[in-house]
Each structure stands twice: as C-alpha cells, then as structure tokens.
Amino acid sequence: MKFGYIGLGNMGGAIAKRMLLTQELIVFDLSEKIRNEFAELGAQTASTIAEIGAKADVIFLCLPTSNDVREVIFASNGLLATMETGIICDMTTGDPVITRQIANELPSGISLVDAPVSGGPAGATAGTLAIMVGGSDNAVGQTMPALEAVSPNIFRTGDVGTGHVMKLANNMLNATNRLATFEALALATKNGIDPDLCAEILNKSSGKNFATDVTLPKFVLPNDNPIQGFTLGLMHKDIRQAAELGISTGVTLPVINSAREIYHAAINERGGDIDVNEVIRHYERGSNVKLAGSGKKTN
Numbered sequence: 001m002k003f004g005y006i007g008l009g010n011m012g013g014a015i016a017k018r019m020l021l022t023q024e025l026i027v028f029d030l031s032e033k034i035r036n037e038f039a040e041l042g043a044q045t046a047s048t049i050a051e052i053g054a055k056a057d058v059i060f061l062c063l064p065t066s067n068d069v070r071e072v073i074f075a076s077n078g079l080l081a082t083m084e085t086g087i088i089c090d091m092t093t094g095d096p097v098i099t100r101q102i103a104n105e106l107p108s109g110i111s112l113v114d115a116p117v118s119g120g121p122a123g124a125t126a127g128t129l130a131i132m133v134g135g136s137d138n139a140v141g142q143t144m145p146a147l148e149a150v151s152p153n154i155f156r157t158g159d160v161g162t163g164h165v166m167k168l169a170n171n172m173l174n175a176t177n178r179l180a181t182f183e184a185l186a187l188a189t190k191n192g193i194d195p196d197l198c199a200e201i202l203n204k205s206s207g208k209n210f211a212t213d214v215t216l217p218k219f220v221l222p223n224d225n226p227i228q229g230f231t232l233g234l235m236h237k238d239i240r241q242a243a244e245l246g247i248s249t250g251v252t253l254p255v256i257n258s259a260r261e262i263y264h265a266a267i268n269e270r271g272g273d274i275d276v277n278e279v280i281r282h283y284e285r286g287s288n289v290k291l292a293g294s295g296k297k298t299n
Contacts, residue, residue, distance in 0.1 A: 002055060005060045006028045008029035008035075017124075018125065021149060023149050027045055051082070053078070053081060054082035062091040073102065086110055088113070090112065092116065096114075097244075103160045118132075133163050135159065140156065171239065172256045179279065181215065185216065195216075202216075203217075215277065220292050222293070222296065231275065236264060
C-alpha cells in the first residue's frame with residue numbers, strides 16, 4: 001500500500017515528516033521549495049495532484065479549508081482525474097457538512113475519511129497529536145498504518161464527518177478559553193496581581209486550561225509580539241463553522257457566537273493573517289493595561 005500526502009504547510013508538513021519516519025510517501029505541495037525539502041528527507045515528490053492520484057492508494061490532505069479539499073479532489077486536474085480506487089483521508093480542520101457532501105459525491109471505489117488533529121506542529125513532531133477519525137471501518141483501517149506513525153492518540157468518532165464535528169467542538173473550547181483567560185488576566189493585572197503570579201495560580205486552580213498552561217506563560221507574558229503559530233483568520237473560520245453547524249442542527253451556542261464577534265472585530269481591525277493571540281489587544285485597550293510582554297522573559 002502506498003501513501004500520498006498533499007498540503008505540506010506548517011501542520012501538514014509536520015505530520016508528513018512524522019509519517020516518513022516509518023512509511024514511504026509520495027508528496028505534493030504548491031511550493032517547489034517544500035517539495036525539494038521533502039525529497040531530501042526521502043519522500044518521492046509529485047509534480048501534480050493528479051500524479052498523486054495515480055500513484056497512491058491512501059491519500060492524506062491537510063489544506064486550509066473544505067473548499068480547498070473539494071477543489072483538490074474534483075478539479076479537472078485533481079485527484080479524480082487519475083484516481084480510480086482508494087482512500088482519501090482529510091486531515092484539514094474542515095466543515096462536516098461539506099465533508100459529508102464530498103463523501104456522497106465520490107465515485108464507487110473511492111472512500112473518504114476525515115481525520116483532523118489537535119496539538120499543533122509541535123505535537124506532530126513529538127508524536128503526541130490527538131487524531132479524531134470518522135469513516136467506515138474498512139476505509140479507516142487502511143489509513144491506520146500511517147496514522148499510527150503520527151501518534152498513538154487515535155480516536156474513532158463514528159461515520160464520516162464526525163471527526164470534523166469533534167474538532168470543531170475542541171476548537172470552540174480553545175477559542176473561548178483563550179478569550180476568558182485574557183479577560184481574567186486583564187482583571188487580575190489591572191487590580192494589582194503580578195501577571196506571572198496570576199498564570200501560576202490559575203494553573204493550580206479550577207480555571208486551568210490550555211491557554212493558562214501554555215499560551216500565557218510561553219507566548220503571551222514573555223513576548224510583546226505573542227506569536228503562537230495560528231492565525232486569527234483560521235480561528236474565526238473554525239468557530240464560524242461551529243456556529244453554522246449549531247444553526248443547521250438546532251444547537252444553542254451563545255458563548256461561541258459571542259466569541260465569534262470578538263474575533264471578527266479583531267480581524268476587521270488587524271487582518272486575518274496575524275497571530276490569534278493578537279486578540280489580546282482588545283483586552284489591553286478595554287482595560288488600559290499592558291498584558292503581552294508584561295511577564296518575565298524566558299530563555
């Protein structure tokens with residue numbers, strides 16, 4: 001069985017490198033520089049998407065959006081131009097509605113699996129990602145040798161689309177916890193608590209979450225420019241998709257809808273390509289207090 005990988009950006013590239021430790025891969029990315037980097041690591045490189053479709057049995061995708069996934073599969077020079085049988089495994093943080101539509105539109109002999117991940121490029125490199133997998137047992141089974149090379153933390157969520165549902169649920173918490181943590185930091189700092197002490201206490205208390213444990217001490221408090229490697233635009237895309245899924249399935253989501261407005265305002269002001277942690281400026285201005293870079297510098 002031959003594995004292919006399309007989309008070798010920050011996340012996809014880290015996952016594919018992990019797969020390469022134990023599996024043979026044929027890869028494609030729009031960047032020739034990235035393709036050459038993977039060739040030096042031992043991967044076979046393809047010059048087109050269609051070439052991957054012709055040569056790989058299981059093809060992994062990690063792309064910005066589900067619309068990009070649709071384009072890669074169905075475009076005239078996409079996977080279906082050459083792919084007759086096999087598995088497409090979508091590791092994008094995608095829209096479950098579109099994912100299920102794509103699955104229904106695929107020709108007989110080709111199955112779709114959704115397998116989004118959580119843990120970032122660092123988690124991929126360390127082999128600690130959480131992988132949420134939706135799809136038929138047969139299709140998922142064929143992806144497992146490559147997925148197991150990435151991380152042991154693999155969770156079967158159900159039929160196709162459920163992996164993306166679970167990833168949206170996770171990112172809802174990521175988005176709202178980040179905002180709530182910045183609010184708590186603003187309140188404590190403005191009222192006389194040392195920012196580093198605030199983070200330390202939160203991490204020993206019931207308010208502990210990923211933002212208090214990782215984002216504050218490693219990225220926000222030591223740095224005036226708190227880059228963590230995920231954009232405002234991508235975060236807004238994820239929570240917008242979650243809100244739309246809530247509407248279409250009759251789920252009340254007042255917290256995430258409020259969060260969506262804050263991220264949307266930040267994008268209007270600063271642009272979608274800046275780091276998600278730049279949303280902290282909303283709280284700095286609203287409280288007239290410095291938060292990013294207010295703690296001790298780390299080595």
